[in-house]
Amino acid sequence: xxxxxxxxxxxxxxxxxTGKPVYMDDLAPKDCLIVKxxxxxxxxxxxxxxxxxxxxxxxxxxxxxxxxxxxxxxxxQAGQTYPEWSPYDRLILDQHVRFVGDAVAIxxxxxxxxxxxxxxxxxxxxxxxxxxxxxxxxxxxxxxxHPEDNWESKFPVGADNKRNLCAHMEDSDGDLEKTFADCDxxxxxxxxxxxxxxxxxxxxxTTCYLDTYGRLVVFSSTQxxxxxxxxxxxxxxxxxxxxxxxxxxxxxxFGAKQTVVTEIxxxxxxxMTKKPSKIIYxxxxxxxAGSPRHEMEVTVKIxxxxxxxxxxxxxxxxxNTGAYGDHGPTTAGxxxxxxxxxxxxxxxxxxxxxxxxxxxxxxAGAYRGYGATQGIFALESIVNELASILHMDPVxxxxxxxxxxxxxMQAYSNEVARGCRLDDCLVRAAEMIxxxxxxxxxxxxxGKVRSVGIAMAMQGxxxxxxxxxxxxxxxNEDGSYRLAIAAADMGTGCDTILAQMAAECxxxxxxxxxxxxxxxxxxxxxxxxxxxxxxxxxxxxxxKASTELEKRIRKLASQMLECEIEDVEFDGKQAxxxxxxxxxxxxxxxxxxxxxxDFALQVTESYTSPVSxxxxxxxxxxxxxxxxxxxxxxxxxxxxxxxxTVVNPNLARVQVEGGLGQGIGMALYENIQYSDHGKLxxxxxxxxxxxxxLDMGNLHVEFKPSYEPTGPFxxxxxxxxxxxTPAPAxxxxxxxxxxxxxRSLPITSEKIAMGVLKNREFL
Amino acid sequence: xxxxxxxxxxKIADEVSPDMTLFQFVRKHGxxxxxxxxxxxxxxxxxxxxxxxxxxxxxxxxxxxxxxKVETLEGLQKEAEEFGRFIADQGAxxxxxxxxxxxxxxxxxxxxxxxPTDEQIKQYLAGNLCRCSGYxxxxxxxxxxxxxxxxxxxxxS
Numbered sequence: 001x002x003x004x005x006x007x008x009x010x011x012x013x014x015x016x017x018t019g020k021p022v023y024m025d026d027l028a029p030k031d032c033l034i035v036k037x038x039x040x041x042x043x044x045x046x047x048x049x050x051x052x053x054x055x056x057x058x059x060x061x062x063x064x065x066x067x068x069x070x071x072x073x074x075x076x077q078a079g080q081t082y083p084e085w086s087p088y089d090r091l092i093l094d095q096h097v098r099f100v101g102d103a104v105a106i107x108x109x110x111x112x113x114x115x116x117x118x119x120x121x122x123x124x125x126x127x128x129x130x131x132x133x134x135x136x137x138x139x140x141x142x143x144x145x146h147p148e149d150n151w152e153s154k155f156p157v158g159a160d161n162k163r164n165l166c167a168h169m170e171d172s173d174g175d176l177e178k179t180f181a182d183c184d185x186x187x188x189x190x191x192x193x194x195x196x197x198x199x200x201x202x203x204x205x206t207t208c209y210l211d212t213y214g215r216l217v218v219f220s221s222t223q224x225x226x227x228x229x230x231x232x233x234x235x236x237x238x239x240x241x242x243x244x245x246x247x248x249x250x251x252x253x254f255g256a257k258q259t260v261v262t263e264i265x266x267x268x269x270x271x272m273t274k275k276p277s278k279i280i281y282x283x284x285x286x287x288x289a290g291s292p293r294h295e296m297e298v299t300v301k302i303x304x305x306x307x308x309x310x311x312x313x314x315x316x317x318x319x320n321t322g323a324y325g326d327h328g329p330t331t332a333g334x335x336x337x338x339x340x341x342x343x344x345x346x347x348x349x350x351x352x353x354x355x356x357x358x359x360x361x362x363x364a365g366a367y368r369g370y371g372a373t374q375g376i377f378a379l380e381s382i383v384n385e386l387a388s389i390l391h392m393d394p395v396x397x398x399x400x401x402x403x404x405x406x407x408x409m410q411a412y413s414n415e416v417a418r419g420c421r422l423d424d425c426l427v428r429a430a431e432m433i434x435x436x437x438x439x440x441x442x443x444x445x446x447g448k449v450r451s452v453g454i455a456m457a458m459q460g461x462x463x464x465x466x467x468x469x470x471x472x473x474x475x476n477e478d479g480s481y482r483l484a485i486a487a488a489d490m491g492t493g494c495d496t497i498l499a500q501m502a503a504e505c506x507x508x509x510x511x512x513x514x515x516x517x518x519x520x521x522x523x524x525x526x527x528x529x530x531x532x533x534x535x536x537x538x539x540x541x542x543x544k545a546s547t548e549l550e551k552r553i554r555k556l557a558s559q560m561l562e563c564e565i566e567d568v569e570f571d572g573k574q575a576x577x578x579x580x581x582x583x584x585x586x587x588x589x590x591x592x593x594x595x596x597x598d599f600a601l602q603v604t605e606s607y608t609s610p611v612s613x614x615x616x617x618x619x620x621x622x623x624x625x626x627x628x629x630x631x632x633x634x635x636x637x638x639x640x641x642x643x644x645t646v647v648n649p650n651l652a653r654v655q656v657e658g659g660l661g662q663g664i665g666m667a668l669y670e671n672i673q674y675s676d677h678g679k680l681x682x683x684x685x686x687x688x689x690x691x692x693x694l695d696m697g698n699l700h701v702e703f704k705p706s707y708e709p710t711g712p713f714x715x716x717x718x719x720x721x722x723x724x725t726p727a728p729a730x731x732x733x734x735x736x737x738x739x740x741x742x743r744s745l746p747i748t749s750e751k752i753a754m755g756v757l758k759n760r761e762f763l
Numbered sequence: 764x765x766x767x768x769x770x771x772x773x774k775i776a777d778e779v780s781p782d783m784t785l786f787q788f789v790r791k792h793g794x795x796x797x798x799x800x801x802x803x804x805x806x807x808x809x810x811x812x813x814x815x816x817x818x819x820x821x822x823x824x825x826x827x828x829x830x831x832k833v834e835t836l837e838g839l840q841k842e843a844e845e846f847g848r849f850i851a852d853q854g855a856x857x858x859x860x861x862x863x864x865x866x867x868x869x870x871x872x873x874x875x876x877x878x879p880t881d882e883q884i885k886q887y888l889a890g891n892l893c894r895c896s897g898y899x900x901x902x903x904x905x906x907x908x909x910x911x912x913x914x915x916x917x918x919x920s
Contacts, residue, residue: 009851016859017847017866019796019836026795113780201800201808201860201894251798251860252894283801491858491895650854650900657897658857685805685892693885693898 003503004713007650008510010493012249022249024221025280028207032276033062035266036115038105038122039289040097043131043360043678044143047095047124050105055121060114063273064122065106067093070268074150075234078326078365079224079258081466081527083154087166087325089146092235092264097126098145098323099361100679101288108269108277131360133678135295135320138164138357145323145358157329166321166356167329171336173410174349179312183303186312187386191378192744193727194672195295195320196665198367199690202251203286204262207278208270211244218245218267223257223488224528225518231260232267243267246519253490254662255366258530259291259326287683291365294331294356295320295672298378308392310343310383310401313350313411317374321356324363328356331364331371334460339375341412341614342422342458343383344403350411360678366530368662369723372459377745380455380728385741393439394454394732395430399423402456403616405706413464415611419706419716422616425640426456432638432700433620440736447628450635453732454620457724460612461644461708461717462533467608469538470524471545473502474602475553477594479573479586481506486518486526487538492719493651494534498542500647501712505546507572524604532615532717535647537607539712544605552601553589560584560592613708615716617641619660619725621697625737630753632734634664634697639725641701644708644716652718656701659722665691667727671746766829770794771838779825785811786820788828789835796836796863800892807891810864811835817871819890836863842870849908855900857893865891869905878909 015022040047052064070092078086093103105122109115132138132145146161153159158168180186206220216238222228228245250257266277281290296319303312317335321328336352367373387394403409405420430436433452441451462469472484483502489495499513506513517523526538554568557575561568561582569576576583584592593601622636639656646652669689673681682688707714727745735741740755767776770792779788786809789797797820800806809820812834836843843866850856850866865888872879872887879887884905893901 007852007854010854010856012859013851013854013856014844014847016856017850017862018840018843019863019866021795023798023860199894201806201858201892202798203800250858252858254894283803491856491860493854493857648854650852654854654857654896654900657899658895659897661897662894684803685801686803690892690894692889692892693902694889696898699897699899 001504001713003500003510004647006648008496008500008648010496010651011499011515012495023202023251024205024207024219024248027248028278029209029276032207032278033108033110033269033273034112034115035106035108035269035277035279036119037103037265038107038119040102040104041100042097042126042128043100043133044129045097045126046129047097047104048127049125051123055118058114058118058121060110061118062108062110062275063269064118065093065268067095071235071237073237074152075231076326077231077260077324079227079260079528079530082230085155085157085329086327087159088152088154089324092268101362102323106265106269108273131678132164133360133674135318135357135359138359139355145360164358166325166358167332168355169333170351170353172351176312176314176349176351179349180303183311184306186301186303187382188299188301189382189385189743190297190299191381192297193293193295193374193377194745195292195362195364196670196672197287197290197292197688198254198256199688200252200254200256203283204281204290205279206263206266207276208266209276210270210274216243216267216271218243218263220245220247220263221250221257222247223253223490223530225486225488225520226525227528228260228263229520232263235264236267236271244521247488250488250490254368255370255530256291257490258366261291283685284683287688288362288680291326292362293367294364294371296335296374298335298374300378300382302382302386304386306390308390308397308400309346311346311348313340313343313347315340315352315375317354319354319356320359320364322359322361322363326363326365332356334371335375337412338372338459339379341409342403342456343401344407344409344411345401347410361674362680368659368720370720373724376457376724377727381731381743384728384732395426395435398426398456402426418613418710419644419708419714420616421642421704421706422456424704425616425618425642428702428704429618429620429638429640430454432702433622433636435620438622448624448626449737450622450624451733451736452620452622453729453736454618455725455728455732456618457721458614458616459532459717459721460614461536461711462609462612463531464610464612467527467531467533467537468525468606469533469541470526470604470606471538471542472524472602472604473545473549475549475590475593477587477590479590480512483513483515483542484517484523485515485538486523486528487534488518488529490529492655493648494529497535497647497651498539501539501542502546505543506550507570532719535715536711536717537609539715540607541605543712544607545603548605549601549603552599552603556592556599556601557584557589560589609710611710613710613716615641615643615718615721617721617725619729621729621733623733623737625734625752627738627756630749630756632668632749632752636698636700638700640704641718642704642706643718644711645705645714646703647715652703653701655718656722657699660699660726661691661696663723663726664696666745667730668746668748764826766825768828768830769832771834781826783825784821785823785825785828788825789820789833794835794837798860798863800861805892807868808861808864810867812867812871817868836867839870846870846908849911850901850904852907853900853904855896855904857895861891861893865893865901
């Protein structure tokens with residue numbers, strides 16, 4: 001391949017490194033209304049009265065809206081394909097506020113100062129209700145988070161709002177009890193992952209204005225323009241054609257921007273006032289009213305033979321969706337669906353059951369890994385615990401049990417692992433970290449020890465039978481091309497890698513393809529950038545469209561050359577009649593398309609997939625740990641990924657490194673703590689510690705690409721899987737260093753030190 | 764009150780409120796490269812030069828800057844491009860939102876330290892958070908830039 005596989009520089013790179021104004025707030029209309037949200041100080045309350053009289057008198061205030069002013073039908077805020085699995089449990093503003101930070105009123109004014117002033121002058125009378133703050137006690141609690149009768153679940157996910165249940169489902173295969181009974185050893189453990197935040201550097205933000213035709217333009221930092229259009233139109237109760245959604249450059253998403261977190265507020269203001277408006281969440285708002293990972297408690301039971309053959313798996317996760325059910329049912333499903341298939345080789349029976357419950361804390365959403373992360377922390381940890389109990393090398397134990405190419409994965413809807421090199425990834429990661437020499441631990445003789453830990457991961461490459469990716473490609477008169485997409489480049493580089501694929505098909509360089517979107521007025525329909533789907537699904541649409549366009553180019557050339565289309569060869573620069581040797585240039589064909597021509601050199605194609613081929617990886621970490629203080633330093637992290645064909649080795653590598661960074665943060669530092677009244681303490685980057693460059697150690701990334709026959713050029717995906725190995729690998733290394741298993745994240749230095757102390761007392 | 768300063772080489776004077784930050788001021792005057800990521804002086808995105816020294820503009824009242832010299836990436840385009848190419852060649856710019864602050868601080872580092880070690884680089888830039896890259900690609904870009912400065916590595920423009 002000529003272009004696919006090359007480390008092409010990202011198309012927008014130079015604009016970004018020189019600080020050009022390409023983000024939402026750089027491009028928002030000047031002098032637009034500033035929109036802010038008054039938030040509830042109570043975890044569960046009824047808004048009895050909102051007195052806005054004095055606040056409205058603040059000079060510059062345009063409007064203040066309360067629950068009485070908004071439409072009364074409920075909608076889902078999760079950016080998912082219709083009909084969403086997420087329940088319709090939201091109003092723009094609700095009389096019933098359900099967490100500390102829930103929206104009570106929308107304030108719009110000419111500048112920030114007057115809006116801030118007015119916000120202080122709004123008097124709200126609340127009837128405070130008892131709150132459900134412990135998710136263990138949520139199911140069938142007498143206090144209901146969503147008692148309302150117009151709550152609706154559009155999909156059969158076992159939801160029941162009168163039981164605080166957002167979803168309950170089960171998936172299984174084989175005779176579980178019989179297999180467990182026949183196993184030499186059965187192990188059960190419970191693990192916990194808190195509701196960690198994406199903490200993308202650009203907080204949530206949206207600007208809205210009306211266009212020439214009086215339509216509502218929603219210009220937002222979003223991963224999902226088409227879902228935004230649908231959700232806004234539904235929420236406002238206006239036709240879809242009255243809304244246009246588009247995105248500029250996005251300052252990071254990681255799934256956070258797969259939910260309509262801010263869009264609805266300025267959309268409502270602009271629709272009501274007909275004036276441009278914008279909302280920019282503070283970091284505090286992003287932390288307390290954003291869309292974090294689902295807090296989960298995962299109980300996993302495995303059955304094995306003494307020789308380490310893993311035969312039976314029973315996984316139950318209790319997921320805390322918080323006050324609203326955005327992405328609740330789907331994330332919890334992935335916890336088993338995208339972890340258990342890694343151990344397909346000797347699997348005889350499995351069961352995955354989950355409950356997703358409502359509580360009175362911040363609603364969760366989509367975050368890179370999407371439920372699989374929580375499942376993999378649990379499953380990889382218990383496999384490491386089993387290895388320790390069986391006195392087996394954890395690498396050997398895994399090699400005995402991992403899914404291999406060609407196997408049918410019963411815990412993965414019976415999909416076949418068409419391209420799979422998980423075993424190679426494991427062997428190589430172990431080799432890179434020096435497993436044989438370093439496992440399990442080495443005493444440095446100064447109170448410090450060095451140890452290693454290992455874990456594997458998988459993910460999907462789309463939502464099978466659901467996601468639609470599309471591409472429109474058009475030839476310009478100089479033989480260059482326009483590629484229109486509605487997948488969202490959020491820094492990941494999809495504009496560039498999709499252009500690489502088109503360039504590969506059309507015989508040109510990436511520079512000769514310019515990419516536009518995402519814009520619901522000009523881009524063909526695409527579900528958006530999530531579920532690791534862009535390279536795999538939209539990529540295939542790009543290949544389909546480019547291949548068809550190439551055919552059309554040859555057809556037009558055959559008319560010009562007066563020959564059969566079968567005799568025309570096109571190499572990107574010229575089309576040639578192989579019989580006569582006569583040729584026309586790409587430029588001549590491009591101009592021909594614009595003169596006395598009824599055959600468009602433009603093609604739109606869509607792609608959808610009945611399968612979601614998993615990428616696989618292995619991660620191994622080496623740490624140095626101070627047993628007196630609990631201080632932990634990451635020395636090296638080796639990650640080996642099978643993401644199928646690597647389209648752009650630079651961008652794939654940085655995906656891995658960035659995902660490891662977020663995974664390390666989740667494993668060691670990032671904490672979510674609530675007061676007794678449900679107020680979130682970790683509401684700034686002062687209290688919510690994301691890794692700096694001093695916390696990362698040396699990252700070593702390699703690829704072991706399999707060839708996925710269903711993917712364009714053999715690709716799978718890489719966006720999400722990369723966050724999954726650090727937590728279990730670090731927990732393993734910490735056990736090897738201290739003899740203590742930590743089953744609840746984050747594993748802070750304090751916890752490590754206390755664990756060492758407790759272990760000593762115990763001994 | 765009225766403040767006046769040299770912003771990116773141009774003298775400007777403007778009426779400001781006493782609580783206006785330098786961050787708000789430079790964005791008001793079209794310096795959109797300067798970003799805000801946290802409001803609590805943790806992220807480094809709003810880094811600008813005040814009299815040639817990197818400062819967090821969200822933590823400086825603009826009233827205190829009157830009579831001083833301020834530079835943002837808009838005023839350092841040549842240096843930003845020269846160094847930024849090496850970040851771009853790693854794909855380490857990613858979403859780009861943290862880049863201007865990090866690149867300002869990197870420019871300050873290269874002015875201050877002749878040949879910084881990895882430890883010095885990590886210390887100097889520790890206050891510049893990035894959530895996309897895992898920092899490793901930025902470090903590779905910095906290494907390549909240092910090689911280039913010594914006449915080693917070349918780079919497409």
